[in-house]
Amino acid sequence: MRGSGHLRAKICGITDKPALAAAIKGDAAYIGFVFFGKSPRNIDTTAAAVLSTEVPAGICKVALTVDIGDAALDSILSSVGIDMLQLHGSETPARVSQIKTRTGLPVMKAIGLSGEFDLRAISDYASVADQLLIDAKAPTGATIPGGNGIAFDWRLIAGRRWPVPWMLAGGLTSKNVAEAARLTGARQVDVSSGVECAPGVKSPERITEFLAACRNEVPAL
Numbered sequence: 008m009r010g011s012g013h014l015r016a017k018i019c020g021i022t023d024k025p026a027l028a029a030a031i032k033g034d035a036a037y038i039g040f041v042f043f044g045k046s047p048r049n050i051d052t053t054a055a056a057v058l059s060t061e062v063p064a065g066i067c068k069v070a071l072t073v074d075i076g077d078a079a080l081d082s083i084l085s086s087v088g089i090d091m092l093q094l095h096g097s098e099t100p101a102r103v104s105q106i107k108t109r110t111g112l113p114v115m116k117a118i119g120l121s122g123e124f125d126l127r128a129i130s131d132y133a134s135v136a137d138q139l140l141i142d143a144k145a146p147t148g149a150t151i152p153g154g155n156g157i158a159f160d161w162r163l164i165a166g167r168r169w170p171v172p173w174m175l176a177g178g179l180t181s182k183n184v185a186e187a188a189r190l191t192g193a194r195q196v197d198v199s200s201g202v203e204c205a206p207g208v209k210s211p212e213r214i215t216e217f218l219a220a221c222r223n224e225v226p227a228l
């Protein structure tokens with residue numbers, strides 16, 4: 008399994024071949040494609056279909072969507088090879104469950120945190136989703152609900168455990184990912200802005216540095 012023995016990493020918002028090649032070479036465990044028109048990382052199904060065929064078996068190809076309808080989701084899944092769905096909007100636990108049943112794919116639900124209060128939602132989703140993505144809550148007025156390069160206070164989840172696998176996200180970089188993992192106990196991490204040189208423009212060098220930092224980090228049991 009890719010990334011076993013060290014921090015498993017997801018590189019989110021891949022839109023071009025150099026970034027994909029750096030992610031594959033650096034041993035990313037997950038590749039994320041963003042299907043959300045307002046995102047600077049939005050990718051169309053034609054381009055995603057081409058990139059997805061270059062991803063070796065063993066790397067999980069994730070489709071990130073935001074409050075998507077059934078028809079749009081079917082359109083993505085009919086043309087792009089996808090292994091997992093990441094729901095990054097206001098999907099209810101019932102909708103998560105419905106999407107999972109309809110598509111037959113594993114589902115990761117993103118939950119934004121800005122304070123203790125937001126932790127309450129986690130248990131509702133932990134019973135229906137296959138994985139959780141614990142991210143920073145988007146700031147008021149943000150145009151996208153994730154991928155804003157903002158970290159939350161990692162102490163909020165220090166020592167907490169959930170019954171399903173989870174990923175830490177929000178403002179991670181090659182410089183802070185080791186500390187973030189140690190403080191939170193995360194065994195999986197997700198990054199987007201922290202491996203970019205401009206919004207939506209992935210840097211192969213930064214991807215390489217980030218994945219090297221993850222390979223050097225052995226998660227606590």
Ligand SMILES: O=C(O)c1ccccc1NCC(=O)[C@H](O)[C@H](O)COP(=O)(O)O
Pocket residue numbers: 019020039041043046047048049071073095142151152153154155156157158176177178179197198199200201
């Ligand atoms: O990345 C986006 O553009 C995006 C758009 C809409 C919803 C979610 C989005 N990204 C979510 C991710 O999976 C990011 O990797 C995660 O939020 C961390 O982002 P960053 O803080 O930029 O590393």
